[in-house]
Amino acid sequence: MNSNQILVPPRAQAPLKLVAFSVPPLQLALPIAQVQKILNCGEIGGSGLSATGIIRMDGEEIMVVDLQKRLFGGNQGKITGVKAYLLIARTSKRERFGLVTAQAPALMDVPVEQIRVLPDSYRRSDTLSIASHVARIPQGDSNPPLTVFILDSDRLLGA
Template sequence: MTKKLIKLIVFTIKNLNFSLPIERVYKILNRTTIYSSGTNQVGIAHISDREITVIDLHRRFFKASLINESESNGYLVILQNTTGELYGIPVAEAPILMDVPLSTIRVLPETYRQADTLEIARHVAVIPQGEGALTVFLLDVDLLLPKLQTTH
């Protein structure tokens, strides 16, 4: 019996692991200059011939910005939501492509999602690794931007 797998890109922000379905990833680029007032968790980057909204998840979760750090460090994960809008997430280290068994993915309790800053994740994967396990929060790309429009 074969296990059903889902392809995810996995990246770390501070001490938390996050993932996105590979089909939502448009491309991964070396970090470029991100323009931001610094007053909230959103910035903008010039990518080819378009402007991409950049969401600073590090600031959102830990109240300290990654956007204003050196542009030469890290990567920019460019995502596409279900309406086709592109936006980016800056990450310090290159994301990893993983095949994750569907059986390791669990739904996060609604009460937890409403009480914590991780409301943008609906699921968590607990992936066995050696003697321990890797806990990865699966981000919902459609919850990232709408929430930002009402957050100040």
């Protein structure tokens, strides 16, 4: 997804459907149009030296990204599938990839007026260079708004 591209559904009033997941302490999401499926995470191969691994699915090898390790570093060893979920999605170039998350992703309807483009200067200077947009979602009177960063899948695989 191009960072200048606006994530607006065909009907401007319709909320944008996002598949949201937690990478503590962050809340991240992908537009549902990019998500193919969510599975229980099996064994993921790889050296364990980077935040990426590989899994065979539907007759093809798919790169899997451990966002916890990618964003926050650390030597956590191999990507693990123990009590984890695997979110399979596609980039704008139709390349499939996977994201590992410890908690089940959730479907969210986010009002378009709550979504803002992240400035390029922020993206260049922050850990979240892989996010293109941010949504601040009200959570009621007594709770602070939920901040959800919407990932740019092209940057995620290309960064």
